[in-house]
Amino acid sequence: MKEKRKVVVLGASTRPGRASGKAVARLVEQGMDVVAIGIRAGDIAGIKILTGRPVLQDVETLTLYISPKNQPEWYDYILAMKPKRILFNPGTENPDLKTLAENGGIQCDDVCTLVLLSLRQF
Numbered sequence: 543m544k545e546k547r548k549v550v551v552l553g554a555s556t557r558p559g560r561a562s563g564k565a566v567a568r569l570v571e572q573g574m575d576v577v578a579i580g581i582r583a584g585d586i587a588g589i590k591i592l593t594g595r596p597v598l599q600d601v602e603t604l605t606l607y608i609s610p611k612n613q614p615e616w617y618d619y620i621l622a623m624k625p626k627r628i629l630f631n632p633g634t635e636n637p638d639l640k641t642l643a644e645n646g647g648i649q650c651d652d653v654c655t656l657v658l659l660s661l662r663q664f
Contacts, residue, residue, distance in 0.1 A: 546575035548600055550625065552616065553607030553634075554578035554591045561631065562607035565655045572659060577601075601625040603664075605655045610636040621646055629655050 549569050554562045562580075567587040569576045577598060580591040604625040608616060613636055620628070621642060627649035630636065640650045658664040 546573060547602045548575045548577065548598075550577045550579060550598060550601050550604045550623065551607065552579050552604055552620070554580040554584075554586060555607070556580075556582070556584035556586055556591065560607075561654075561656060565605060565607070565631075565659070568656065568659045569664075572664065595619045598623050603627050603629060605629040605631060606634045607631055608634060610634065610639075613639055617642060621648075624648070627651065629653055629658075631655055 551562055551566050554566055556563055563586050566576055566578050566589055570587040570589060576589050578586060578589050578591045579596070581593065582591065583593055584591045601623050602625065604620060604623060606628060617639060625648060628643050630640065630650065630652045631654055635652050643650050
C-alpha cells in the first residue's frame, strides 16, 4: 500500500470561510495524512487541530496560513520540521522565510493550496 503524503497546515482555523479550514477538508478528501496546527484547538473534517509546536517528521509539504508579521516566531519550528516544500498561500508570502527555507534546501512556492487541489496539481 502506498504511503500517504504528510501535509502540515500551519494556521488552521475552524472559523467558517477560512481558507485554512477548507484546505484541511480538501486534503483529507484527497487522501493526505493531514496535521493541522493552529492557535485554538478544534476539529476540521475529523482532524484535530493541534496547538503549540508538536514534533513532526517526514513532512512532505507545509502549507502556510499565517501572515508574514506573525511568522518570525515560527521560523525555527518550520525550519526544524524540514518539510520538502513550503506553500506560501496568498497573503503569507515572506521573502525572509523563503530565503531561510531555500538556503536549507526546502522548495518554496507562492501558490494557493486550494487552487492546486482543484486542479489536481497538489
